[in-house]
Amino acid sequence: MIKKVLATLALSVGTLAVASSAFADYPERNIQGIIQWGAGGATDNVARSLTPHVEEALGTSIILNNRPGGTGVIGMNSVMQQPANGYTVLYGAENPQLYPIMGLADFDYSAMTPINVIGQGLVVIAAPADSQFDNFKELLNYAHKNPGKLRMGGTGAGGLPSTVLAMVNSVDSLDVRNVTFGGDGPGITAMLGNHIDFMPLSLAAAQDQIPAGRLKGLAVFSKEKIEELPNTPPITQALPRIESYLPWGPFWAVAVREGTPDAIVKTLSKAYEKGVANEQFQTFLTENGAKPLNLQGEKAEEFLNRWQSVTAWALQKADAAKISPQDVGIPKP
Amino acid sequence: MADSVSYFLMAWLDPSLLMLTAIGTLAGIYVGAIPGLSVTMATSILISFTFSWDVNDALALIVGIYTGGVYGGSRTAILLNIPGAPSSVATSFDGYPLAQKGEAGQAIGLSTVMSVIGGLIGVGVLASVAPFLSDMALKFAPRDYFLIAALGLLLVGSLAAESLSRGIFAAAMGAVIGLVGLDQVTADPRFTMGSMQLMGGIHYVVVMIGMFGVAEAFFQLHQLNAKPLRQKVDKIVPSLHLVLKFLPLSIRTSVIGVIVGALPGTGGDIASLFAYDHAKRSVKHPSRPFGKGAYEGLVAPETANNAAVGGAYVPMLTLGMPGDAVTAIIIGALVVHGLNPGPMLMIQAPHIFWFTVGNLVLANLFLLIFGLTGIKVFAKVVELPKAILIPLIMVLCVVGSYSLNSSMTEVYWMLGFGLLGYFMKIFRFQMGPVILGVILGPLMDKTYRQAMSSVGNDTGSFLLSLVTNPLSLVLTTAVVLLLLSNTPLKRLLQRRRQA
Numbered sequence: 001m002i003k004k005v006l007a008t009l010a011l012s013v014g015t016l017a018v019a020s021s022a023f024a025d026y027p028e029r030n031i032q033g034i035i036q037w038g039a040g041g042a043t044d045n046v047a048r049s050l051t052p053h054v055e056e057a058l059g060t061s062i063i064l065n066n067r068p069g070g071t072g073v074i075g076m077n078s079v080m081q082q083p084a085n086g087y088t089v090l091y092g093a094e095n096p097q098l099y100p101i102m103g104l105a106d107f108d109y110s111a112m113t114p115i116n117v118i119g120q121g122l123v124v125i126a127a128p129a130d131s132q133f134d135n136f137k138e139l140l141n142y143a144h145k146n147p148g149k150l151r152m153g154g155t156g157a158g159g160l161p162s163t164v165l166a167m168v169n170s171v172d173s174l175d176v177r178n179v180t181f182g183g184d185g186p187g188i189t190a191m192l193g194n195h196i197d198f199m200p201l202s203l204a205a206a207q208d209q210i211p212a213g214r215l216k217g218l219a220v221f222s223k224e225k226i227e228e229l230p231n232t233p234p235i236t237q238a239l240p241r242i243e244s245y246l247p248w249g250p251f252w253a254v255a256v257r258e259g260t261p262d263a264i265v266k267t268l269s270k271a272y273e274k275g276v277a278n279e280q281f282q283t284f285l286t287e288n289g290a291k292p293l294n295l296q297g298e299k300a301e302e303f304l305n306r307w308q309s310v311t312a313w314a315l316q317k318a319d320a321a322k323i324s325p326q327d328v329g330i331p332k333p
Numbered sequence: 334m335a336d337s338v339s340y341f342l343m344a345w346l347d348p349s350l351l352m353l354t355a356i357g358t359l360a361g362i363y364v365g366a367i368p369g370l371s372v373t374m375a376t377s378i379l380i381s382f383t384f385s386w387d388v389n390d391a392l393a394l395i396v397g398i399y400t401g402g403v404y405g406g407s408r409t410a411i412l413l414n415i416p417g418a419p420s421s422v423a424t425s426f427d428g429y430p431l432a433q434k435g436e437a438g439q440a441i442g443l444s445t446v447m448s449v450i451g452g453l454i455g456v457g458v459l460a461s462v463a464p465f466l467s468d469m470a471l472k473f474a475p476r477d478y479f480l481i482a483a484l485g486l487l488l489v490g491s492l493a494a495e496s497l498s499r500g501i502f503a504a505a506m507g508a509v510i511g512l513v514g515l516d517q518v519t520a521d522p523r524f525t526m527g528s529m530q531l532m533g534g535i536h537y538v539v540v541m542i543g544m545f546g547v548a549e550a551f552f553q554l555h556q557l558n559a560k561p562l563r564q565k566v567d568k569i570v571p572s573l574h575l576v577l578k579f580l581p582l583s584i585r586t587s588v589i590g591v592i593v594g595a596l597p598g599t600g601g602d603i604a605s606l607f608a609y610d611h612a613k614r615s616v617k618h619p620s621r622p623f624g625k626g627a628y629e630g631l632v633a634p635e636t637a638n639n640a641a642v643g644g645a646y647v648p649m650l651t652l653g654m655p656g657d658a659v660t661a662i663i664i665g666a667l668v669v670h671g672l673n674p675g676p677m678l679m680i681q682a683p684h685i686f687w688f689t690v691g692n693l694v695l696a697n698l699f700l701l702i703f704g705l706t707g708i709k710v711f712a713k714v715v716e717l718p719k720a721i722l723i724p725l726i727m728v729l730c731v732v733g734s735y736s737l738n739s740s741m742t743e744v745y746w747m748l749g750f751g752l753l754g755y756f757m758k759i760f761r762f763q764m765g766p767v768i769l770g771v772i773l774g775p776l777m778d779k780t781y782r783q784a785m786s787s788v789g790n791d792t793g794s795f796l797l798s799l800v801t802n803p804l805s806l807v808l809t810t811a812v813v814l815l816l817l818s819n820t821p822l823k824r825l826l827q828r829r830r831q832a
Contacts, residue, residue: 039377040655040665049669052385065739066377069533070515077529078740102520105529151787157520179475179786180518182779185661189597189654193471195787208653208675288668 026086026264027060035091036075038068041183042204042288046118046252047091049284054275058267062089071095071158073105080111084257086264089115094250095158097308100328101321102158108308112255113265114300116272119290120251122203123164123221124229128194129214136219137238139198140174147175153187153199154178157320160250161187163311164200164221166318167248171241191215202250203228203289222246228289244333245310251293253300269296309333340687343389344695350393354692357397358699364398365405366417368542369733372402373658376666388670392685393692395666399659400696403601403638404448404704411440411631412714413726415546419538420601420638422768423609425545426492427623427630434626435562437712442569443628444635445704446576447583451636452697454587455594455643459650460690466644467651470595475783476798478598480808482777485603485769487812488610490819491623492765497819500766503757507770508777510535518782530742537771539734539747544764546730547751550723552758557719564712570705575628582629583636586611590637594644598780600657601641602772606765608637643693650686653678 033051037043044066051062067075072095082088090112099105125136133139143150154161161178168174179196181187184205190196192214200221207228209215217232223246224234236243254272256265275281276294285292295303310333312325325332344350364375375398383391406417411428424444431440458466473481486504493500513524514534525531586608593604612623612633619627645656653675655661667674672682679686714722734747754764788794799809 039373040658040661040663044377045665045668048665067738067740070529071520073529074533104515104520104532148789156517177786177789178518179783180779181783182517185654186597189471189648189652190475192652192654193474195474208673208677212676214652214676284669284671287671287673 026267027058029087030060031058031062031086032082032088033062033064033091034075034079034088035064035066036068036072036095037066037093039066042121042202042250043091043093043252045288046285046290050118050272050275050281053278053281054271057271057274064091071099071102071104071156073099076107076112077105079255080107080257082257084259084261086256086260086268088257089268090255092253092255094252094307094311097304098158098163098311098315101312101315101323101325101330103322104158106328109253109255109304110301111258113258113260114304115254115256115265115268115296116276117293117295117300117303118252118254118272118276119285119292119294120247121249121290122226122228123160123200123249124203124206124210124232125164125198125200125218125221125235126188126191126206126210126215127198127218128191129216130194131197131216131218133198133218134216135233135238136235139218140172140238143174143176147173148177150176150198151179151196152176153190153196154180155183155187156180157322160202161200162320163315166320167242167245167314168239169320170314170317172239188215207289221248245314247291248307248310249291251303251307253304272296306333336683337687340684341691343684343688344393344692350389350692351695353390353393354397354695355699357394357399358401358696359397359703361398361401361403362405362408362700362703365402366408367729367733368409368415368417368546369538369730369735369737371418371538371737372399373662374736375402376659376662383666388667388672389688391666391670392663392689395663396689396692397696397699399642400452400639400693400700401703403642404445404452404635404700406638407444407448407635408441408711409729411444412437412711413546413722414549415726415729416541418602419541419768419772420605420641421634422541422545422602422765423605423634424631426609426634426765427625427627430624430626431628431631432564432712432715433562435565436626437564437715438566438569438708439571440631441708441711442705443571443575444631445701445708446571447579447632447635448639448704449697449701450576450580450583451587451590451639452642452700453694454584454636455591455640456690456693456697457643458588458591458640459643459646459693463647463651463686466592466595466647470597470648471652472804473596473598474802474805475780475787476795476802477805477808478596479777479780479784480799480805480812481596481599481603482773482780483812484808484815485606485773486777487815487819488606489766489769490815491610491613492606492769493763495761499760499762503762503764504766504770507540507767507772508774509770510540510767511537511771511774512778517779518786535746535771536737536743537768538737539743540750540771541768542730542734543747543750543752544754544757544767546726546733547748548754548758548764550726550730551751551755553719553723559719561716561718564715566709566712569708579628579632582612582616583632585615586633586637587640590640591644591647593637594641595647595656596644597648597654597656598776600645601638604641604644605634605638606769608633639697646689646693649674650678650689652676 079090096108210217219235315321406421407424410416410421410425414429416422489500489504590604612629616629619629621627648654648656649660664674734743
């Protein structure tokens with residue numbers, strides 16, 4: 001009995017000691033990581049691959065939780081509701097930068113403090129293996145002669161395919177039937193069954209299907225050819241004028257609530273910089289068709305602003321924005 | 334060939350893989366039994382801490398969890414009328430009446446054996462005709478999914494026990510609940526009343542936990558003084574005679590399960606409802622009337638949902654495309670482990686296919702062992718005094734719905750649906766059709782719009798496409814026949830034939 005009491009006492013004294021000594025230093029307890037997309041998706045995979053390396057640098061655990069829904073609005077909103085003490089971080093994708101012009105929410109990344117812009121994904125326009133088109137030029141020519149006939153796989157307003165379509169439409173005309181799927185996966189499945197004619201996809205989702213001959217790459221959404229798909233021409237070959245938007249692609253970022261003390265932002269930034277720079281994680285990113293960025297502070301903000309301005313105004317030009325970027329204060333690129 | 338056999342036996346011969354499969358199966362049974370704690374969630378949590386493991390270890394554990402979890406949902410469905418997961422909703426229709434007759438032990442025993450039979454048939458199909466089945470699954474166009482959803486909604490005819498009009502009302506209500514949230518195509522909010530919390534929609538598991546769990550708990554308050562029924566727990570393992578008697582039915586429902594599971598847009602929840610309907614239509618003389626404790630009503634969904642596991646692995650292993658939410662997470666796990674799931678998987682990591690098949694067989698054997706032990710203790714749950722049982726149910730419901738998204742919003746919704754479900758129960762509405770509507774309404778909405786935009790939003794060509802493609806024609810015919818069988822026309826025809 002006495003032993004038990006002593007043990008309990010010792011334990012609580014120990015806890016107290018730990019608690020008081022750590023009071024000054026952040027982090028003194030576990031950190032919550034909110035992923036704004038569902039389990040098994042690209043954002044989830046990036047977050048789960050990166051976090052162990054950050055935990056190592058930070059010396060504490062980061063408990064990851066998926067809070068999907070509403071194109072990520074729900075996850076982001078829940079982080080913004082938590083106290084600005086650095087104990088809740090958001091793992092987000094590019095979507096928040098389009099919330100204001102899609103009328104989804106009145107906030108974007110500028111309402112938070114960015115910790116790290118992790119990397120940017122590459123985009124490829126893919127078609128079924130037995131497609132009549134060998135490159136994007138042929139597809140465009142066909143679409144010019146047969147407007148509104150081709151079926152494009154999409155992921156809904158503000159999604160990657162509709163943004164790519166808008167960019168194409170702001171320099172050319174591509175009139176298609178937009179068939180909406182729940183994501184890249186269901187879209188690829190439909191393409192394998194020849195139920196759609198083409199779909200802009202993240203390279204991560206398509207890069208295995210194309211070399212295996214199950215899908216055909218019509219164009220990569222970049223200025224030059226890329227290593228992963230040596231036989232797919234860059235989109236500038238078919239559409240030289242689209243160059244002003246490039247490089248463009250979805251990205252992943254980590255952010256905390258605005259007003260988080262500078263010292264904590266600094267600690268987090270350092271830890272995430274170390275985590276992203278980890279060799280194992282860099283290999284993960286490149287193997288999954290993404291370009292590592294690892295941007296902090298002002299550089300991260302610059303990147304976010306440029307991405308938003310380029311994308312929002314391209315959507316506006318193609319008449320795909322619900323609210324003009326002008327009205328929500330997004331400057332022209 | 335020799336390679337295949339050695340890959341198949343990998344998990345059988347390696348003690349640590351054997352242990353992990355066993356642990357996974359056991360954990361899966363208990364995680365699956367708690368409403369809201371889903372297999373999907375368990376696998377996604379696991380993946381975080383299997384990050385540093387060997388990929389085979391992680392896969393063995395996940396296969397166990399998946400197999401055990403799908404089965405585990407039947408436990409609470411039978412004992413408490415609270416399905417542990419949407420794929421066990423149909424199990425509660427006849428499982429719970431059995432428990433109320435004092436046959437909870439037999440019901441769990443039978444469902445265990447049948448789950449294993451279903452699971453093994455599913456693996457058998459996966460091992461033998463996976464490439465063929467995945468090619469077939471790819472042929473399903475959006476319009477075909479639309480027809481499947483329509484076919485599913487027509488099941489309301491067999492799920493609404495006494496009143497078809499009440500059933501249709503409940504299913505329609507479910508479909509509307511399923512539509513709440515951001516529109517998939519235009520990203521416009523629907524029925525969100527300006528609330529940001531509603532933009533993600535209402536999780537259908539929340540509806541299920543509320544309508545089955547909380548509503549049931551409230552309803553039991555009516556019979557606080559009723560003496561709990563003594564459960565007969567002497568004959569738990571079903572006799573060979575009984576198993577053989579249900580074998581033809583279980584093979585048919587397993588085939589339904591594996592096909593519905595292999596379609597990338599549908600899973601075990603829809604499969605088990607289809608199977609239940611099939612049993613109700615094809616079994617002329619059930620052991621008891623359906624809905625009142627028919628063994629057939631237990632056998633059909635339990636074989637189908639476990640067979641769907643094998644089915645869900647078909648597109649995953651052959652195409653790298655998920656067959657359902659769990660296989661989507663497994664694909665994510667493979668990515669994190671540096672493997673590229675996709676058409677190259679078979680070349681890059683040739684062992685994965687037969688390793689998974691071997692592992693699934695193993696997990697099913699463990700399921701038989703773990704499923705048949707501890708039933709006596711479980712069956713006693715029903716004998717607990719109401720003063721302990723009802724709070725216990727409430728706690729489970731709150732924990733389950735909170736853990737869906739680690740948020741209180743889901744808990745409030747769950748309680749709201751519990752209250753609604755309670756009053757619906759009083760007015761003799763069935764809960765099954767509501768869940769049917771919540772699951773199938775959004776599927777129908779999504780696929781209808783996909784099919785329509787595929788043909789350029791032209792109603793004429795849409796209707797034409799339903800009858801000009803062989804696959805769609807078969808499904809359209811099924812929809813029409815099912816629709817007619819629910820109308821007075823069928824009775825009219827039967828009467829004429831008799832006359």
